[in-house]
Structure formats: C-alpha cells, structure tokens
C-alpha cells in the first residue's frame with residue numbers, strides 16, 4: 362500500500378517561542394524623538410504623583426495632556442518625554458505600563474522583521490536577560506499597544 366505523505370510540520374507557537382533577549386541599558390532613546398503618546402491610567406497617575414512628591418492635580422497640570430482617548434504625558438519641544446531628566450526616566454520605578462512593557466508590544470512581536478526594526482531603535486533588544494515565552498505573554502497581557 363502506498364504511504365501517504367506526512368503533512369509538513371508547523372512550528373508550535375509564535376516565532377519567538379524560544380524566548381527573546383532584552384535588557385534595558387537606560388539609554389533613554391525610547392523616551393524621546395518622534396512624537397508619540399504615553400498613556401497613563403488614573404492609578405498610574407496617582408502613583409507617579411506620589412513618587413515625585415506632587416499633589417495629583419499638580420502632577421496632571423504639569424505633566425499630562427488630555428485627549429479624547431485619555432491622558433498622555435506631555436512632550437518637550439525636542440520630543441523628549443517631560444519626565445526624562447538627564448537622559449533617564451525620573452519615575453523609572455513607577456513608570457507606566459506602556460513604558461514598562463516595552464519592547465514586548467504586539468506591534469513589535471508581530472514578526473521577526475518588526476522585532477528587528479524595534480531593535481534598530483533600542484540597544485537593549487538582543488542583549489542580556491532571556492525572557493521566556495510565558496514572561497513575554499505576561500508582558501503582552503499587561504498592555505496592548
């Protein structure tokens with residue numbers, strides 16, 4: 362009897378199933394440059410205000426801009442986030458989820474090419490700690506970007 366041809370094997374899981382290397386060098390490059398939005402939830406605003414020793418209303422008027430979609434951190438004239446000081450995030454320990462989950466955003470994880478494109482802008486990609494598939498999935502769940 363003629364043997365039927367085995368179906369081609371497809372890899373189980375996404376292209377990054379063996380994990381991805383990333384360790385932030387805190388170069389600050391992703392906190393400036395081209396215009397963008399850094400969305401903050403009310404809880405993140407309260408935490409950040411406390412971290413910099415401001416009343417939440419003062420924090421809002423100094424650092425946030427309101428849009429129909431929500432509140433985003435203001436940018437300086439050169440495109441830097443208003444919380445970037447001396448090339449470092451001044452609220453690094455309590456930075457918003459959008460910043461905390463970089464570079465594991467769905468848009469970057471969509472393909473090897475998009476990951477490579479993100480790596481061309483972020484020197485932390487491809488070095489240091491290996492993030493497992495489960496850890497990457499957890500980061501993805503924290504923020505959809």
Ligand code: SF4
Nearest residue numbers: 385386389391483485
């Ligand atoms: S560009 Fe990458 S390495 Fe630099 S601060 Fe941002 S996440 Fe960290």
Ligand code: SF4
Nearest residue numbers: 392442444445450460
């Ligand atoms: S909050 Fe901090 S980590 Fe996020 S963009 Fe601003 S300076 Fe960068």
